[in-house]
Amino acid sequence: MAMRIEAFGALRERLAWLRFAWHRSYARANRAQLERVVRDRLERPPDRYPRGLVSIGLTHRCQYRCAYCATDGYRKDGRGELGTAEVVRLLDDVARSRHVFHHVSFLGGECLLRRDLDELVRAATERGLLLHLSTNGLALDEARIARLVAAGLNSVFVAWELGAPGHAQAARRRAAVERAVRACARQALPCFLSVCVRRENVWNGDVEAALAAGRALGAAGVRLFSVRPSGAWLQKGDDALLDAPERARLRSLCRSGYAWLTDDAEKAAGRTCAAFARRIVYVSPYGELQPCHFFPFGFGDVRAGGLDAALDRMWSHPMLLDRYPDCALEHRDFRAEHVAPLASGARLPLMV
Numbered sequence: 001m002a003m004r005i006e007a008f009g010a011l012r013e014r015l016a017w018l019r020f021a022w023h024r025s026y027a028r029a030n031r032a033q034l035e036r037v038v039r040d041r042l043e044r045p046p047d048r049y050p051r052g053l054v055s056i057g058l059t060h061r062c063q064y065r066c067a068y069c070a071t072d073g074y075r076k077d078g079r080g081e082l083g084t085a086e087v088v089r090l091l092d093d094v095a096r097s098r099h100v101f102h103h104v105s106f107l108g109g110e111c112l113l114r115r116d117l118d119e120l121v122r123a124a125t126e127r128g129l130l131l132h133l134s135t136n137g138l139a140l141d142e143a144r145i146a147r148l149v150a151a152g153l154n155s156v157f158v159a160w161e162l163g164a165p166g167h168a169q170a171a172r173r174r175a176a177v178e179r180a181v182r183a184c185a186r187q188a189l190p191c192f193l194s195v196c197v198r199r200e201n202v203w204n205g206d207v208e209a210a211l212a213a214g215r216a217l218g219a220a221g222v223r224l225f226s227v228r229p230s231g232a233w234l235q236k237g238d239d240a241l242l243d244a245p246e247r248a249r250l251r252s253l254c255r256s257g258y259a260w261l262t263d264d265a266e267k268a269a270g271r272t273c274a275a276f277a278r279r280i281v282y283v284s285p286y287g288e289l290q291p292c293h294f295f296p297f298g299f300g301d302v303r304a305g306g307l308d309a310a311l312d313r314m315w316s317h318p319m320l321l322d323r324y325p326d327c328a329l330e331h332r333d334f335r336a337e338h339v340a341p342l343a344s345g346a347r348l349p350l351m352v
Contacts, residue, residue: 053103053280054094054307055293056087058111058120060285063138064173066161068196070294071109072232073348074284081285084116086303088123090283093307095127099278105132107293109285112139118151125152132157134194137180138173145180145187156184157194157223160213162206178217185218193222202246211259222259224250229329230294231348234339241330273324278315283307288349289314294329296339298349319352 060076062069082090094101104124111117112135124131133148137158148156158180165171184191193214201207207224214222226247227233229240242250250261274280275291282290288298289310299314314320319338328334342350 052101053105054101055105055107055282057107057285057293058114060109061113062109064136068227068233070231082287084119087120090302090307091124091127095129097308099311102130103132104129105134107134110136118147121148121151121153130154137177140180142183145183145189149187149189155190157192160193160195160210162195162201162210181217181219190220193219195222195224196227197224197250198227199242199246202249207253223262224259225262228294228327230296234296237335273327276320276324276328290349291320296348296350298351
């Protein structure tokens with residue numbers, strides 16, 4: 001009886017994951033990509049964590065300096081970034097990994113600053129990987145979108161700043177995002193607004209305005225995520241975190257299904273922090289392996305021995321052996337033991 005209950009629970013989790021993924025990520029997936037994902041999800045033994053996403057930071061360079069930037073404190077000069085051939089080798093490692101990853105997400109900084117982006121998108125697609133791109137939208141014009149679509153890009157996430165633009169630069173940024181989202185809609189590329197929510201945004205109507213803007217612009221949905229004590233906010237601690245009523249408020253805005261809260265989506269897939277549950281990993285623009293791009297510690301270099309060898313080292317490290325019901329950086333005991341000792345202005349990630 002216990003075995004039947006366990007099997008039913010495993011099947012329910014897989015079906016929930018498939019339902020979420022179908023609606024959110026796979027709108028442009030080709031048949032081979034979908035078959036690969038579904039076959040693995042249904043055949044995977046129930047005692048293994050479902051793993052799925054490798055985020056690759058292509059650069060820390062960016063045209064903006066956001067107050068909550070997760071890459072604040074990291075190298076941004078561009079020297080020593082993974083070259084085209086190195087990123088392609090990394091994609092080979094992802095496609096062949098024994099841990100079975102289906103998704104790749106290209107992150108920045110601003111990854112549209114990479115001149116080889118079209119080539120890298122095509123390389124990921126040729127390896128059967130579903131590819132998603134995060135951008136501030138400034139350089140995402142019609143011609144660029146057409147090239148990315150032709151290369152096989154599955155979806156794009158465009159950063160949306162909450163609140164009314166308060167100065168000319170913010171107004172220009174908002175206009176650029178609106179143009180990018182409309183252009184994606186015209187070319188049938190699923191485009192999602194990516195919205196960082198801080199405490200002051202929860203009750204003042206900013207989030208509702210973002211959802212309305214997304215619908216008006218033709219965005220496929222809105223991804224909400226709460227600010228983390230990382231990057232520019234690394235030492236803010238509890239001051240950066242949403243409390244229970246604030247999170248409940250965001251969940252209430254997601255009931256229509258148009259928006260989703262990333263924290264809840266991760267828990268639905270495994271009831272724990274996705275990075276600590278080994279479902280997601282991050283490789284920095286310099287090859288440093290981290291559990292996620294918020295996490296200020298690195299655990300090896302994928303240039304030295306490849307992705308799986310670096311993963312084995314990272315996942316056996318004592319810092320990652322604990323399980324947290326949500327983001328480890330949101331837990332006081334974890335921050336007190338690992339984050340608080342970091343010197344102000346320390347270069348990140350700190351390699352351990």
